[in-house]
Amino acid sequence: xxxxxxxPRYKIIEKRQSVAFWCNPISGHATLYWxxxxxGQGPKLLIQFQNNGVVDDSQLPxxxxxxxxxxxxxxxxxxxxxxxxxxxxxxxxxxxxxxGYEQYFGPGTRLTVT
Amino acid sequence: GNSVTQMEGPVTLSEExxxxxxxxxxxxxxxxxFWYVQYPGEGLQLLLKATKADDKGSNKGFEATYRKETxxxxxxxxxxxxxxxxxxxxxxxxxxxSGNTPLVFGKGTRLSVIA
Numbered sequence: 489x490x491x492x493x494x495x496p497r498y499k500i501i502e503k504r505q506s507v508a509f510w511c512n513p514i515s516g517h518a519t520l521y522w523x524x525x526x527x528g529q530g531p532k533l534l535i536q537f538q539n540n541g542v543v544d545d546s547q548l549p550x551x552x553x554x555x556x557x558x559x560x561x562x563x564x565x566x567x568x569x570x571x572x573x574x575x576x577x578x579x580x581x582x583x584x585x586x587x588g589y590e591q592y593f594g595p596g597t598r599l600t601v602t
Numbered sequence: 603g604n605s606v607t608q609m610e611g612p613v614t615l616s617e618e619x620x621x622x623x624x625x626x627x628x629x630x631x632x633x634x635x636f637w638y639v640q641y642p643g644e645g646l647q648l649l650l651k652a653t654k655a656d657d658k659g660s661n662k663g664f665e666a667t668y669r670k671e672t673x674x675x676x677x678x679x680x681x682x683x684x685x686x687x688x689x690x691x692x693x694x695x696x697x698x699x700s701g702n703t704p705l706v707f708g709k710g711t712r713l714s715v716i717a
Contacts, residue, residue: 492645521704530606530691530707531646544704579646591705593638593646 490514492594494580500600506568509597513561513582519543521591522555522565523579531579537563538585570601604629608692608708615682615715623677623711625666625692633694635659635668635675636705640689649677649690682715689713 493512501507513520518539523531534553536543539560548555552571557563567574577596609624627635637649637659650659655670664679675692692708 528709530693530709531705532707533704536704581646590648595643595645 492580492582492592494578494594494597496597497595498598498600500602501570503572503601504569506566507570507599508564508566509578509580509599511563511565511580511582511594513563513580514592516584517582517592518560518585519583520557520563521581522563523581525577525579525596527576534565534578567599570599572601575599575601604633604694604696604706606692606694606706606708608690608711610709610711611689612712612714615713617684617715617717618681619715621677621679621682621686621713623690623692623713625675625677625708627673627675627692627694629673629694629696631696632670633696635666636693636695637664637666637675637677638691638693638707640691640710642688646691682713684715684717687713687715 495510520537522534524534525531535545535548535555537557540557555565577598579596580594581591583591605628607626634653636651638646639649640646650661652659652668658667666675666677689710689712691710693705695703695705
């Protein structure tokens, strides 16, 4: 079974530039999450989708971050404009909709903002 | 709100030593508790979980018991190997599974095992 795919794996940009990350969840997984992991900290939820609808985006900085999951499969997370404090690893995870199933994590995208 | 506190690392052990990584939590309800592991260059993987008080999760020689009275979920292994070197995260979710609820993570503990 293929795992959660993310790209790119690494990205370096200057502050005020924009960047986009892509996630392809495991086939059949209706729930998709984006987490932000700052160096030395645990992952923190940014947004949760069920199919193509947003379940929780309360911790997403909406003035600069946006995310979409148009067809209930792939998802894109965008930052515009980036700030230095956005330097982090962005993790995508997916799971089946019903309870009792594990969340599977992708390898992450490491973003460095200079 | 919900939170997880785990011991700070790094932890350095010799091969075959006993491992304990402490984890305590704060939650309003009856959360499920998890340990995730992140090996170098890889994504987070579920190591073990427990969904109710007194449950013991176990996998690959690691164990953790859900202690409601002390709000703890300490990770233990009797004899560590070099291949156990990784970062370990304690996490919780509000509902009795992690299938469709976000996880709240601790800061992670880096373990290095030397031969």
